[in-house]
Amino acid sequence: MRKRFDKKVAVLFAVLSMAFIFLMGTDHEFFEWAFSRHQNILSWYIRPIFMIPICYFAFKRNATGISATIFLLLISMFWFPRPDAIDPKVADFLAMEREYLTENWTAAKIMVTSIVPISMGLLIWGLWKRNIKAGIGVLIGIAVGKIMWSVVEGGTSGAKVIIPAVVGLGICLVAIIWWYKSDC
Incomplete structure (x- = not known):
């Protein structure tokens, strides 16, 4: 009974995640509203922390926890208010990211972008x-890949991702190793 419930709720959050992605791709006004709030650097620091519950729920084989956390990760970009002052490098990087997400979806771009769900799937x-x-290796690979992509695509503005990615990775590794040792 619990497994069936877990699967149903996991599917619900997967549908909500897909609906959010669809909304971001089709509603320009919503996309711009969400992206303007993503300029708040706090959203950059909180997003890597979501890897902790994803890893925890994967280890506990809890599909609802994984799916709900992915949904929360997606929507966390707009949890914080739009900042009064925006770091020019943050604005530059997000302009590049906005353009990347909204223009010219080539086969190469689709392949590169598919690395995100594939790596998350491998982690889980x-x-x-x-x-x-393997989980820690993939987690490190995700952080390094995000940093590399950000710097390659965003140039010097992409370097703004390094500190949040490294801090988030460090916190995640400590948490994962701690609960793994306490669970075994």
Whole structure:
């Protein structure tokens, strides 16, 4: 009974996630509103922290927890108010990201962008299988990949991602190792 409930609620959050992605892709006004709030650097620091519950729920084999956390990760970009003053490098990076997301979806761009859900799937799969080393390796790969993509695509403005990514990765690694050792 619990497994069936877990699957149904997980599907509900997966549908909500897809609806959010669809809304971001089709409603220009909503997209701009969300992106203007994403200029608040706090949203950049909170997003990597969502990897902790994703990893935890994967290790506990809780599909609802994984799916709900992914939904919260997606919508966290607009939880914070639009800042009064915006760092020019943050504005530059988000302008590049906005353009990346809204223009010219080529096969190459689709392949590069598909690395995000594939790597998340690998992270979840590795920890679902209780392979902590694989999970940590993929988590590090996600952080390094985000930094590399940000710097390659965003140039010097992409460097603004480095500190939030490294801080988030460090916090996630400490948390994952702590609960793994306390669980085993």
